[in-house]
Each structure stands twice: as structure tokens, then as C-alpha cells.
Amino acid sequence: MATAQEVAQTKQMVKESILEEGINPNTLIQLGAMAQAVLQDTSKYPQFLQAVVDSGLAEEADFTGNIDYQIIGVFVAAGEMVKEMMASGELGA
Secondary structure, eight states, X not given: OOOHHHHHHHHHHHHHHHHHHTOOHXXXXXXXXXXXXXXXXXXXXXXXXXXXXXXXXXXXGGOXXXXXHHHHHHHHHHHHHHHHHHHHTTTOO
């Protein structure tokens, strides 16, 4: 379980990445939802990967042929964190 300090640090990293890289927070939310859908139906994995590549957050060469549950977990967590940050006003409306 993450400590409050670890959560705060992670939120700050996400916020800085969004601002510095010009990432649309809604893109992270959408990719998080797609990652959650992959957990329910692994046949959606290729669509998820293509969406990540299309968003510019990764390159096709970053992925192997097998389902990468670590990357799925990262996007699920990032999507949920961004939703919370937007709801609390940390990222604006």
C-alpha cells in the first residue's frame, strides 16, 4: 500500500508530465478505460496498444507480442488518478 507521501509524489509526477508533454488528461482517462476493458476481454489488447501508439505516449517497438499487464496496470492507475485530480480541481476542470 502506498503512503500518502508516495501518492502525492506520483500525482505531482503525473501533473508535471501532463503539463510538460502537453498530454491531454482526457486521453489518459480514455486509455485507462481501454486498459480496464482489456482486463475484461484480452482480445481488445491490440486496439489498446494502437490507441497508446496513436496518442504518442509510446512507440510500437515498445511492445512485445504478449499482453503486458504492467503497461495495462500503469494506464489503469494513471487514468483513475487523473480522474481524481480533475474532480478535485488539481488539473482544472
